[in-house]
Amino acid sequence: MSENLTFRFNVEGDDFTSAGQASVQVKKNLRQLGLDSEIIRRVSIAMYEGEINMVIHAGGGTAEVNVCEDYIEIILEDHGPGIKDIEQAMQAGYSTAPDSIRSLGFGAGMGLPNMKKNSDTMTVESTVGVGTRIVMRIMYKEGCV
Amino acid sequence: MKISRMQELLDAKVLCCEENLGKHVYSAFGCDLMSDVLAYVTDQAVLLTGLVNPQVIRTALMMDMVCIVFVRSKVPSDEMLALAKENGIVMMSTNKTLYNTCGLLYSNGLVGTSEVTK
Ligand SMILES: Nc1ncnc2c1ncn2[C@@H]1O[C@H](COP(=O)(O)OP(=O)(O)OP(=O)(O)O)[C@@H](O)[C@H]1O
Ligand SMILES: [Mg+2]
Numbered sequence: 001m002s003e004n005l006t007f008r009f010n011v012e013g014d015d016f017t018s019a020g021q022a023s024v025q026v027k028k029n030l031r032q033l034g035l036d037s038e039i040i041r042r043v044s045i046a047m048y049e050g051e052i053n054m055v056i057h058a059g060g061g062t063a064e065v066n067v068c069e070d071y072i073e074i075i076l077e078d079h080g081p082g083i084k085d086i087e088q089a090m091q092a093g094y095s096t097a098p099d100s101i102r103s104l105g106f107g108a109g110m111g112l113p114n115m116k117k118n119s120d121t122m123t124v125e126s127t128v129g130v131g132t133r134i135v136m137r138i139m140y141k142e143g144c145v
Numbered sequence: 146m147k148i149s150r151m152q153e154l155l156d157a158k159v160l161c162c163e164e165n166l167g168k169h170v171y172s173a174f175g176c177d178l179m180s181d182v183l184a185y186v187t188d189q190a191v192l193l194t195g196l197v198n199p200q201v202i203r204t205a206l207m208m209d210m211v212c213i214v215f216v217r218s219k220v221p222s223d224e225m226l227a228l229a230k231e232n233g234i235v236m237m238s239t240n241k242t243l244y245n246t247c248g249l250l251y252s253n254g255l256v257g258t259s260e261v262t263k
Pocket of ligand 2: 049107110
């Protein structure tokens with residue numbers, strides 16, 4: 001595979017019912033490509049958590065998935081409020097989600113740590129008042145970063 | 146445990162994907178918090194929940210779960226049914242509570258997802 005395959009999505013921020021649709025589509029596309037199911041699962045979890053975050057914390061954003069030779073790359077970008085203290089946000093259990101989000105089944109502060117757990121590399125860049133950009137890579141095999 | 150056996154034990158109504166009742170689940174996870182499902186479910190499992198929204202189905206789909214049981218007689222929307230159907234996820238509804246649902250399945254040999262390690 002020399003040419004990278006790219007999928008792009010707009011993630012709407014005003015409608016929680018549609019949150020997660022891009023991840024469902026990516027999972028479908030990756031299955032069609034016949035990729036290993038464990039890789040697909042890790043990509044699915046990492047992207048879904050990130051997509052839900054963009055909807056509940058940032059008013060939506062964009063998602064890009066690049067299927068490369070050695071890894072799958074997920075790029076999530078939003079123009080939301082940004083994250084003041086990234087280290088704190090990465091802690092399991094830290095959440096600023098309101099009760100209304102909790103009653104929908106989210107807001108336990110597990111998303112970012114789960115994204116880290118399911119990816120081989122993850123970078124979070126965020127500026128308060130500007131937005132957040134998260135890049136995750138999931139390798140097909142260990143050690144080919 | 147075979148999904149059909151779960152259906153019998155819970156006296157549950159099958160809502161879609163009847164053709165997959167012969168599939169097996171190897172563990173179960175019961176909660177209304179999708180954050181936890183995403184963080185802890187590890188294998189071909191059944192989700193037992195009283196939460197009803199499209200994210201329940203999407204979460205199950207992301208986790209490769211094969212069956213969802215709605216407790217307390219909750220019923221999913223048409224949109225949820227369509228998504229589950231498209232992906233072969235069996236959905237059932239039981240009038241039992243979450244606690245009793247878990248208890249019945251556990252005492253009949255279906256274990257939970259492994260312990261959480263910090
Ligand atoms: N895209 C984002 N823009 C702004 N803030 C964010 C974004 N993503 C995460 N955060 C902040 O980081 C916190 C932790 O995120 P994390 O995904 O770990 O938990 P959560 O979304 O609150 O709950 P859960 O993921 O368990 O449903 C959030 O509560 C929020 O304050
Ligand atoms: Mg989150």
